[in-house]
Amino acid sequence: MKLYTYWRSSAAYRVRIALNLKGLEVEMASVHLAKGDQERQAYGAINPQKLIPCLELDDGMVIAQSLAIIEYLDETHPNPALLPADPVARARTRALAQAIAVDIHPVNNLRVLKYLKGVLGLSESAKDTWYTHWILEGFAGVEESLTRSAIPGPFLGGAAPGLFEICLIPQLYNARRFSVDLSPFPRLTAIEELCVALPAFKRAAPENQPDAQ
Amino acid sequence: MKLYTYWRSSAAYRVRIALNLKGLEVEMASVHLAKGDQERQAYGAINPQKLIPCLELDDGMVIAQSLAIIEYLDETHPNPALLPADPVARARTRALAQAIAVDIHPVNNLRVLKYLKGVLGLSESAKDTWYTHWILEGFAGVEESLTRSAIPGPFLGGAAPGLFEICLIPQLYNARRFSVDLSPFPRLTAIEELCVALPAFKRAAPENQPDAQ
Structure with missing residues (x-):
């Protein structure tokens, strides 16, 4: 998996914490928000919403939105759980x-x-x-x-x-x-x-x- | 269950759709957003975030945030599903x-x-x-x-x-x-x-x- 991230993006920061809690190592690709890299065509081709972060799966599928990514990680790698069972x-x-x-x-x-x-x-x-x-x-x-x-x-x-x-x-x-x-x-x-x-x-x-x- | 709602709140509108798709009838309590009812103590006692909607369960527990409410409804009343299985x-x-x-x-x-x-x-x-x-x-x-x-x-x-x-x-x-x-x-x-x-x-x-x- 590859995470499109930016050091100061707090939405990317969330996903980085979730990956670490799950013990998952992924490739990190930096998208420079302050320089407007998210607005460039190269990133738009990956995430049409042009926001950070998104997670590229090994088959090329891309998941946008930090909360959706974190729930995906929790569903596919259940331990340790990020949500209670009840x-x-x-x-x-x-x-x-x-x-x-x-x-x-x-x-x-x-x-x-x-x-x-x-x-x-x-x-x-x-x-x-x-x-x-x-x-x-x-x-x-x-x-x-x-x-x-x-x-x-x-x-x-x-x-x-x-x-x-x-x-x-x-x-x-x-x-x-x-x-x-x-x-x-x-x-x-x-x-x-x-x-x-x-x-x-x-x-x-x-x-x-x-x-x- | 009781839904705190306002006719024009689009977050409340989401929850109303979800309840209808699930075939669930709940009591509706109107909180007049334009008049600032959500800022009053009576509503703050129910939802400290002072935002609409929230869902009060029969035991008095309150769930805030439309997306959290909808996922809760989907988990507790799985049919029809509001999210795919994959x-x-x-x-x-x-x-x-x-x-x-x-x-x-x-x-x-x-x-x-x-x-x-x-x-x-x-x-x-x-x-x-x-x-x-x-x-x-x-x-x-x-x-x-x-x-x-x-x-x-x-x-x-x-x-x-x-x-x-x-x-x-x-x-x-x-x-x-x-x-x-x-x-x-x-x-x-x-x-x-x-x-x-x-x-x-x-x-x-x-x-x-x-x-x-």
Whole structure:
């Protein structure tokens, strides 16, 4: 398998964590987002959506969308499981992962920030305010959900990290990059502290990618 | 079960279609998005993320996020299936559904449009340009994906609609509401024409909801 990735893409970061948790080694092809490589014909021929990441299977089939890729990996390589077995627990894990991957990340994605600055002419500071706003609003909901429900701990699903942590850690990485105050989210940062010490998360971190600059 | 819904919420519209396809009758509780009911304490006590929809189970457990709810319904009521059985086909269906539900819809969500107009002071026309931009960009990728791959037809997964169509139809409804030119997307509109004639889609349509205005 080959993963089209970019060191700073948090959607690619998610898939890298999932691959590491599953113990899967894949070829990595870097697509330079900041230079616009995803807009070029060569990448469009692979993923018509022109977004990172996508996973090319050995038969040439391509799977786009980080959440779809991660569910595919979980279905085809079931151990260790990234989702609990019980349907309600699975739904809760997916919902909290999506609170981040659907309702925070796409609104703060590079192409959106480019539109804000380029088309709408926003200042750097107005853009940062936008970025921070959606992170704070999204994290507040997730933190409150964790506070209310009894979590087995130390991770959402118990002894091991899964889909939720896979989405949480890259988003926290982005928040720190933009100096967002994370003190209102002690449950999220407690999970982060545990995750970043794990080899699967360390190896997947942006600064540890070959295309990091 | 009880669905917290709003007639014009396209994420709620997705869940309504899924419930109808499964033949499940649930209680409907309207949360008036335009009046800000989702921001009130009463709804925050149910869904800390303050977004529509969420599904309350008979034991009081609440599942947020439309995609998580739909996967939950599919796992607990497997017939008719909303995802194919083959892992690669499942991944393709999820990826195309997410191309809409993750990369178009959240960027055009009501709260984002409110921020554009309220905080950033965008004109109605600049807001509409934003809205149209993300729909055109997103649909272009989905249309191209359908063009390239051999689809059994008439729906993405074959004889019956599933997760992809559940996400596509509400997004097309929104596009039409904003008078987006859909002529570049003949494959999407061909699927739409078939879907909107089906009772499960008709009953779920915004204008057929009790809280429609």
